[in-house]
């Protein structure tokens with residue numbers, strides 16, 4: 001395809017991965033086949049996308065992550081600092097918690113019925129708002145290993161990607177014969193290597209590179225301002241007023257995403273904390289392989 005050099009649609013739109021997505025009223029049948037999820041604290045950065053908070057380096061527990069939302073790490077993270085400043089808060093959003101897990105999605109019609117009665121499937125990444133992973137955790141608590149049950153997801157709100165979750169008392173992949181089950185597990189292992197959850201949740205961008213990107217954005221938005229364009233001179237200086245806009249950036253940004261989950265954080269139970277730490281202990285699928 002051909003594009004003009006100044007075509008605004010030519011943007012780095014971030015990492016491509018098979019993201020679980022449904023249209024309004026569409027029903028999907030999936031299995032949360034890996035018994036873990038990843039949680040991050042991330043910032044939405046104008047014209048960059050989601051970036052992992054630099055304060056994550058010192059986070060040791062789920063409680064630390066919850067605290068980072070309430071008390072942004074302004075000393076450790078330039079984005080946290082910018083998100084609190086009047087003149088830059090439209091450029092960098094406040095730190096927000098977000099989670100992701102993998103699901104085996106069966107090939108179904110829009111009502112969740114298997115196509116031609118055949119077991120077709122592929123792996124997708126489910127980006128979970130805080131509310132949704134709490135629902136998953138309570139289902140896990142009630143039923144035990146969710147890899148042994150399918151979930152029926154019904155999209156009730158397309159804009160905010162809000163899915164109603166129903167539990168099926170069987171997992172279709174486990175009803176297939178042992179050879180097919182082994183094939184499915186091998187496939188899942190291969191796919192999750194390609195799409196690490198942390199990469200799906202946001203980018204890791206070092207502070208220096210971020211500052212350079214902010215400078216590029218600033219120059220794009222305020223081309224007539226007389227400023228120092230020497231990027232190299234920015235070195236390890238603190239982010240000064242000279243390299244960030246003094247006024248807010250345009251609101252009609254076509255690159256702004258809407259599916260941030262956006263729930264207000266609430267208190268976390270001890271169980272949730274324990275569950276959330278599970279991924280660090282082990283993410284092996286070996287225990288899923290049938291004997």
Ligand SMILES: [Zn+2]
Pocket residue numbers: 043052053054055072073077078079080081095
């Ligand atoms: Zn931060």
